[in-house]
Amino acid sequence: MPTPARTSLDEIVLAGRTILEADGIDGLTMQRVAATVGVRPPSLYKRVEGRTHLVRLIANDVVGELAETMDAAATSGDPRHDLRRLAHAFRAFAQANPNGYSLIFGQLDEAERADPELNARASAALLRTAAALAGPDYGLDAARTVVAWANGFVSMELSGAFRLGGDVDRAFAYGIDRLSSSISDGAPLPR
Amino acid sequence: MPTPARTSLDEIVLAGRTILEADGIDGLTMQRVAATVGVRPPSLYKRVEGRTHLVRLIANDVVGELAETMDAAATSGDPRHDLRRLAHAFRAFAQANPNGYSLIFGQLDEAERADPELNARASAALLRTAAALAGPDYGLDAARTVVAWANGFVSMELSGAFRLGGDVDRAFAYGIDRLSSSISDGAPLPR
DNA sequence: ACCTGAACACCGTTCAAGT
DNA sequence: ACCTGAACACCGTTCAAGT
Numbered sequence: 001m002p003t004p005a006r007t008s009l010d011e012i013v014l015a016g017r018t019i020l021e022a023d024g025i026d027g028l029t030m031q032r033v034a035a036t037v038g039v040r041p042p043s044l045y046k047r048v049e050g051r052t053h054l055v056r057l058i059a060n061d062v063v064g065e066l067a068e069t070m071d072a073a074a075t076s077g078d079p080r081h082d083l084r085r086l087a088h089a090f091r092a093f094a095q096a097n098p099n100g101y102s103l104i105f106g107q108l109d110e111a112e113r114a115d116p117e118l119n120a121r122a123s124a125a126l127l128r129t130a131a132a133l134a135g136p137d138y139g140l141d142a143a144r145t146v147v148a149w150a151n152g153f154v155s156m157e158l159s160g161a162f163r164l165g166g167d168v169d170r171a172f173a174y175g176i177d178r179l180s181s182s183i184s185d186g187a188p189l190p191r
Numbered sequence: 192m193p194t195p196a197r198t199s200l201d202e203i204v205l206a207g208r209t210i211l212e213a214d215g216i217d218g219l220t221m222q223r224v225a226a227t228v229g230v231r232p233p234s235l236y237k238r239v240e241g242r243t244h245l246v247r248l249i250a251n252d253v254v255g256e257l258a259e260t261m262d263a264a265a266t267s268g269d270p271r272h273d274l275r276r277l278a279h280a281f282r283a284f285a286q287a288n289p290n291g292y293s294l295i296f297g298q299l300d301e302a303e304r305a306d307p308e309l310n311a312r313a314s315a316a317l318l319r320t321a322a323a324l325a326g327p328d329y330g331l332d333a334a335r336t337v338v339a340w341a342n343g344f345v346s347m348e349l350s351g352a353f354r355l356g357g358d359v360d361r362a363f364a365y366g367i368d369r370l371s372s373s374i375s376d377g378a379p380l381p382r
Numbered sequence: 383a384c385c386t387g388a389a390c391a392c393c394g395t396t397c398a399a400g401t
Numbered sequence: 402a403c404c405t406g407a408a409c410a411c412c413g414t415t416c417a418a419g420t
Contacts, residue, residue: 026300102298105346107349108350140362141357141365142365144344144357144365145344145365147343147347151346152340152343152346155296155343155346156335156338156342159297159304161296162335163307164311166332168335174332174335175335175339178336178370178373179369182370182373
């Protein structure tokens, strides 16, 4: 005799993401998720292989949203301007979703990480813009430099690593300005 | 009737760091540590407040070693040269101690992180060198830019985030060259 | 077809009892 | 003074039994 479904995969992932953002990765327990969607913990295993799988599904959800955000930020046609907007959109996303951000860029087991294709989509706009600035020969190097800086800056900011005072917003603007000009094709080469 | 001590705090921290490096943060259980030092789990609590405290002690150990490594890499007197050597030393340290590195720069609860003063010592050489290059007005901004880039680059490399092929070593050299020249006082300002 | 209680293995941690 | 077994709370996960 069939029992009507009391929840769904989407509801589980959404509940998981909400709990993650509220209480961090350690607060994300199967019991919390089950209670949130109104079911007992064992029932979750009808829709999800286990906690590791659920974490990956949440990471996919977050990284997909990041991809949309980034795509929407790179539409001006001026790569210089786009790069600045991309950097600011990236930082704003991380500040709005700190624990979700850590899920994407933090160190996780392979099985917990978001799908590589989704990660590629999230960085596509930055790659394209950096390549437009740096030219074909150094496009990939330039993109990696910008992504590394943005990710490092934001994760240090989120973890409270900038402890020496000063204006963190100014440091961010300084960084994107210097990077933007120094990766640009035609900029003077390093002396 | 006193019982002779069968282990010590130093031995516990060393065992913890060895287990961390071998099996990651999830493999670092009180049971593993206790077995390694030849004691039952409850005995650890005579020397350590709990797992959180032990993680912090290990983080302190790692960050202290990083500080020594960095200090030793910045001795040439030429800030340009020092900056390059610092970046390479930083990356080499992370590659030699990947899980220890994640303990320092990954997202952890406040109680698990290394002492702020030790973190400051580890970044002192980079700060000093970047400030020497950028001059007093932009020293802090420049240092934050370089540290953010180095940390972001290394953590992405460790987590396997550079998936588009190409030469990662070249991207690292490219990044440090561009940063070094673009933060230097007297370099052309961003256009 | 989905849900549940009971059970298991494995954690961190406490504490009274041993020496 | 340090060490230990026993116990507790809390995880993730499995599974036979219910509807």
